[in-house]
Amino acid sequence: MKKNFTIEAATNEDVTDIASLLSWAFAFSKARSHEYIINIGIETLRLLRGEDGRPVVCAALLETAHVFHGRPVRAANIAHVAIAPERRGQGLAVPFVDALCEEAKANGAGIASLFASTRPVYRRAGFELAGHEIVYEAETAALPSSSRLAFERVELDDPRLVTAYTEKTLRESGLLTRATAHWNELRRTPTDALAAYLAMGAYMILDMGNKACLDVRDWHAASPEAALGLLSFLARFRSVYRTVRWHGAPQDDLVTAMPDKGWRLAHQEEWLLRVLDPVAALRQRGYHVDQARLALRIGDAAFQVEIVGGGVQVSDGGTGPAVSMQAPAFVQLFTGFRSASKLAQYGLLAGDSADIRRCDQLFAGPPPWVAEHF
Numbered sequence: 001m002k003k004n005f006t007i008e009a010a011t012n013e014d015v016t017d018i019a020s021l022l023s024w025a026f027a028f029s030k031a032r033s034h035e036y037i038i039n040i041g042i043e044t045l046r047l048l049r050g051e052d053g054r055p056v057v058c059a060a061l062l063e064t065a066h067v068f069h070g071r072p073v074r075a076a077n078i079a080h081v082a083i084a085p086e087r088r089g090q091g092l093a094v095p096f097v098d099a100l101c102e103e104a105k106a107n108g109a110g111i112a113s114l115f116a117s118t119r120p121v122y123r124r125a126g127f128e129l130a131g132h133e134i135v136y137e138a139e140t141a142a143l144p145s146s147s148r149l150a151f152e153r154v155e156l157d158d159p160r161l162v163t164a165y166t167e168k169t170l171r172e173s174g175l176l177t178r179a180t181a182h183w184n185e186l187r188r189t190p191t192d193a194l195a196a197y198l199a200m201g202a203y204m205i206l207d208m209g210n211k212a213c214l215d216v217r218d219w220h221a222a223s224p225e226a227a228l229g230l231l232s233f234l235a236r237f238r239s240v241y242r243t244v245r246w247h248g249a250p251q252d253d254l255v256t257a258m259p260d261k262g263w264r265l266a267h268q269e270e271w272l273l274r275v276l277d278p279v280a281a282l283r284q285r286g287y288h289v290d291q292a293r294l295a296l297r298i299g300d301a302a303f304q305v306e307i308v309g310g311g312v313q314v315s316d317g318g319t320g321p322a323v324s325m326q327a328p329a330f331v332q333l334f335t336g337f338r339s340a341s342k343l344a345q346y347g348l349l350a351g352d353s354a355d356i357r358r359c360d361q362l363f364a365g366p367p368p369w370v371a372e373h374f
Contacts, residue, residue: 007099010045010058017055018045018082025082039184040079046103048096056084057096061104062374065177066111066273067169068335069286069365072177076104078114079374093118097125101276110281111334113273115373122272128331130273131174131368136255137245137266140214140238144259149229151197156187156205161196161218164203168220172249173336174368186218186372197233201226204233208241216246218371219254227257250367271370273331278303281334282314288364294355295322298330307362323351323359333359335368 010018019033028036037045040060048057060079065072078100083092101112113130116122154160162183169175176182186205187194193209194217201222207215214237221227231254234244245266248254255263275281278298282305292307302322306313323340325333329348332338340359343349349356 007046007048007096010042010047010055012042014045014047014055014058015042018047018058021055021058021082021084022080024085026080035188036080036185039188040181044181046100048092050084050087056087057092058082059096059100060181061100062179062181063104063107063109064179064182066113066335066368066370067175067177067286068173068368069288070170071284071286072169073111073281073284074109075176076100076107076109076112077176077374078104078112081114081117093121094125097122097127101125101274105276108280110277110284111273111275113271113374115269115271119272123328126274126327127272128274128328129270130331130335130337131271131370132250133267133269133271133370133373134248134250134252134265135245135267136248136252136263137213137243138258138263140235140241140244142259142262143231143235143238143244144228144257145232145235147225147229147232149199149202149226149232151199151202151229151233154196154198156191156194156196158196158198160198161203161205164198164220164222165218167222168371171222171366172369173366174370176370176372176374182372182374185374199226199229199233202230204230211240212242214241214244216244219246221253221257224253224257227253230254231257247371249369269373273335275327275331275334278330279314279316283312285312285334287312287362289361292358292362294358294362295320296330297322297324299326305362321352321355323349323355325349333363336363336365337368339363 022028022033044060046061047055050056059081062077064075066075104112190209196205204219205217207217221230290310294305296303304315329343340356344356
């Protein structure tokens, strides 16, 4: 860290300066900057101050978890890293993010995740590709309309929506255990354009503020029938909105329920992750098998992973043959972004062929993704 710079928690006196940093970094309007600060809470923001005491770097540090194979791994989202224009290119981003990771680890996080505007910078801070953010788009006229699943309108803060989203996290891989900040951002203004709907096995939160496109801010369909019903409900908006968009998985339930060529990819981006504590992360993660034993070497560190009856034991050290890789490859293996076999094919992982296949089985599951941008 550069001399005379300290990272500290933001205070209410910093709000104006933080709002300016957000506006300069992300083209937020003044109103949007202040709304964002309120939504995530001033207590989540961390600052790097310049010699004059004013913030020159800020970011949110959000306590959360990413769910892998049904089990949450304690995490921190590093959100909206904003650097003053006159301070960019001075090497502040890496030490700032390193300090945020140190705080997150001290608070019990096993992993940290972020979206990167400049990947090489965050790779220098130990982050690597970990999963997808995907936005799909479809013509409302192409949506199926054969289902008559009954939806009721509910309040945006109806606890049944949170319960249904929690169910969704258990079926997918990588989704966030949302904190209050995540839900606040999801339900952000204009609230008069938002509406939540709930049905048997399905829910959605719709943003009807853009007449050009209906935005599904959040949704879940617990079955193929529920997915068809959700799409059929959206088809009722065809007279107002030409298109509809939603965040979805690489293997998406709504896409599967649609007619051929009824959808297209509107946006795709990858989020990055850094493993802060390999032992804690490996212990907390869920696995695809109930019985396994595997030796891992990550850089110079060796670990023994043993799964018995679904219980996980991870210990430091160990000798003998191991599946070995550097930290960036371990991130991809840990989240399931790439399999051990693929990493070996790329020359990023080495080991006995039987151990590599065991690794494939151990970390198997749906491809990782997140349902929002943080």
